[in-house]
Amino acid sequence: MLPDTPAKALIFDMDGTIVDNMRFHDDAWERWYGGHGLPFERATFSAQTAGMAIPDIIGPHFPGADVAELDRLAEEKESVYRETYRPHVAALTGLVGLLDRARSHDVPMAVGTAAAPPNIALILDTLALRERFTTIVSPSQGYRGKPHPDMFLAAAERMGVAPGDCIVFEDAPNGVEAARRAGMRAVAILTMLDAGAFAGFDNVVASVKDFAALDGHPALRFG
Structure with missing residues (x-):
């Protein structure tokens, strides 16, 4: 059973999560x-x-x-x-507001994505989001892709936070499984699939269409 505690770090998948692409x-x-x-x-x-x-x-x-x-x-x-x-590059609804809220609580954030560096640049630099994140982890740095937990564990280590204190945002079962293997809670972002696709995961604490739906959500609290 994963802890129901305030998040001390956030980890974002990119494709289908930061953007609906x-x-x-x-x-x-x-x-x-x-x-x-x-x-x-x-x-x-x-x-x-x-x-x-x-x-x-x-x-x-x-x-x-x-x-x-x-x-x-x-x-x-x-x-x-x-x-x-x-x-067509555009941030998913409510993303910037969540990033602002996390920063106001001094909660570090990371990106863990299978995307190649030019694809990461297309999204994060077009949206001027790169500086928001403590670290960006991808297979280009030698890590295995999802469902292996490697990228998420590396992100937690770089942020200096225990895996159980992280919340991962993911749109795909492979990503939620990677979070589960890492011992992390996950929020399913329903840009690609409906909530039923994530029903079998015991680490999913919320399933939402976008980040605006997390405003005031009890599963996403900052200490």
Whole structure:
């Protein structure tokens, strides 16, 4: 049973959480899969793969590819995503208000995302949010993608906070599972899936459409 205590640190996934952009990723993936003559199940793809490192997603399709080739294949997809999403970058409703509230309580914040550095830059720099976060953790730094807990544990360590004192914001089951393995509470952000997708997780303390819905929510308190 995870503690019902005030949060001492917040960790945010990025895609589908800080921004509502997963349909743009799906569009890019559908184009990429089609271009390589591979079947694409759009209805289930994001729920199954969101939060994973891209080499883990595409690697099984190219078992003989080395790291450089996998990076090249990944960039094919990512460049399409950035081109199409760039004009639409917008923070999820209520995000900035929550960041302001956490900062007023001296609560450190981090980002734990499977996104590549150029994708992180697209979101955090376009929205001028990078300086809000104590640290940003991603597989590009050598960490395994979700559902492994590595990125969230690294974020907690960098912030100097125990895992059980962190609350993670996630839109995907892989991310909520990573939080569970890290011993962290999670808030499910319902930009991609409905609340039923997270019903089996005992670490989910709230399921909300956006951050504005967390105003005054008992699961999100600061000491």
